[in-house]
Amino acid sequence: MNATRSRKGSHIDICLKKGVEAKVKTAGFDDVDFFHNALPELDFAKLDTRTPFLGKRLKAPIVIEAMTGGYEKGGEINLALAEAAQEHGLAFGLGSQRAMLEDVALSSTYKVRNVAPDVPLIGNIGMTQLRKYGVQKIAWAVKSVDADALAIHLNPLQELVQPEGDRNFEGCLKLIKKVCDEVPVSIIVKETGAGISPEVAIKLAEAGVAAIDVAGAGGTSWSAVEMLRGNESSDGAFWDWGIPTAVSTTLVSRAVKIPVIASGGVRSGVDVAKGIALGASLGGAALPFLRAWGNGGKKAVSTLAGEWVNELKMAMALTGCRQVHELGSVRLIITGKTSETLCAFGCFPSNFVSREQR
Ligand SMILES: Cc1cc2nc3c(=O)[nH]c(=O)nc-3n(C[C@H](O)[C@H](O)[C@H](O)COP(=O)(O)O)c2cc1C
Numbered sequence: 001m002n003a004t005r006s007r008k009g010s011h012i013d014i015c016l017k018k019g020v021e022a023k024v025k026t027a028g029f030d031d032v033d034f035f036h037n038a039l040p041e042l043d044f045a046k047l048d049t050r051t052p053f054l055g056k057r058l059k060a061p062i063v064i065e066a067m068t069g070g071y072e073k074g075g076e077i078n079l080a081l082a083e084a085a086q087e088h089g090l091a092f093g094l095g096s097q098r099a100m101l102e103d104v105a106l107s108s109t110y111k112v113r114n115v116a117p118d119v120p121l122i123g124n125i126g127m128t129q130l131r132k133y134g135v136q137k138i139a140w141a142v143k144s145v146d147a148d149a150l151a152i153h154l155n156p157l158q159e160l161v162q163p164e165g166d167r168n169f170e171g172c173l174k175l176i177k178k179v180c181d182e183v184p185v186s187i188i189v190k191e192t193g194a195g196i197s198p199e200v201a202i203k204l205a206e207a208g209v210a211a212i213d214v215a216g217a218g219g220t221s222w223s224a225v226e227m228l229r230g231n232e233s234s235d236g237a238f239w240d241w242g243i244p245t246a247v248s249t250t251l252v253s254r255a256v257k258i259p260v261i262a263s264g265g266v267r268s269g270v271d272v273a274k275g276i277a278l279g280a281s282l283g284g285a286a287l288p289f290l291r292a293w294g295n296g297g298k299k300a301v302s303t304l305a306g307e308w309v310n311e312l313k314m315a316m317a318l319t320g321c322r323q324v325h326e327l328g329s330v331r332l333i334i335t336g337k338t339s340e341t342l343c344a345f346g347c348f349p350s351n352f353v354s355r356e357q358r
Pocket residue numbers: 011012015065066067068094095096124151152153190191192193215216218219220263264265266284285286287288290
């Protein structure tokens with residue numbers, strides 16, 4: 001079995017069975033509170049969660065984030081996640097397509113179009129693989145799975161904690177720009193659980209990236225996964241490393257005009273609503289959907305997705321929003337460490353309090 005393929009299998013098994021989330025740090029959503037509207041004057045049945053994304057329309061602004069592919073069980077998981085995304089009108093991200101670039105026979109484990117004809121489907125490749133494979137092969141990988149977009153993942157933490165990781169990050173921005181210029185689909189750049197700073201977001205937007213998925217800290221920790229794999233070169237000192245999702249989402253949304261996805265430690269439809277209230281267009285999650293699959297297969301993934309959509313709608317109703325994008329301007333109370341960090345960046349919680357209350 002090739003190394004990429006066996007690594008993928010052990011990542012999935014560890015994430016299904018072990019405690020891989022941040023220990024001390026939180027994503028910050030517990031510091032963010034909506035201001036309850038006891039008299040919303042709207043009909044729950046008429047709430048509109050539809051959201052434009054990548055030239056298609058989602059029924060709800062949720063992305064099932066990139067996780068797998070490249071081995072048999074990964075293919076099974078991808079089909080289950082994609083089917084649930086189709087059923088609920090969500091977007092879906094394939095895991096890194098590196099394995100199929102190394103061995104074309106593994107392509108079938110990424111092919112989900114048959115079960116997800118309408119889903120905005122996002123291909124995936126790591127920033128350090130851009131140099132190795134070049135634009136043409138990457139364009140082939142996107143086309144062969146019929147993806148609507150390609151996510152390039154930035155994962156310097158994971159590469160550094162893996163003894164076999166790639167440690168040369170020089171020239172990645174230039175390569176991202178080349179992919180934006182030459183691969184004929186929208187390019188999303190995402191982190192993998194350590195967040196994106198406003199400075200990096202500005203560079204990415206200038207390079208031509210169509211959307212940024214912050215994948216902040218507070219959820220799945222890649223330092224944790226590598227340590228539990230018995231493979232981390234350090235002693236877990238980086239378990240909680242990264243910019244918490246609430247902070248990353250707020251600062252990146254202020255810094256760039258392109259759509260932002262709030263992910264990393266998003267654990268409910270209310271967290272999706274909070275991400276949108278902080279400036280994102282969509283919310284996303286990986287681990288909760290993987291765990292749902294582990295507990296009850298496709299049916300459990302679909303049930304979880306349905307629960308999140310309902311929670312999102314409840315948060316809309318209780319803040320007086322008829323359309324999901326209206327969450328972006330409701331009053332928010334931000335306290336604790338998230339408030340302190342945002343203040344340090346000149347982004348004052350009072351701005352969120354002085355928003356219009358519906
Ligand atoms: C089992 C597993 C595998 C992952 N594989 C990938 C991957 O191949 N490509 C990628 O961009 N992100 C990958 N991620 C990162 C997720 O897409 C996401 O950014 C991160 O887990 C944070 O979200 P969460 O806290 O909801 O899990 C993976 C996450 C998990 C849990």
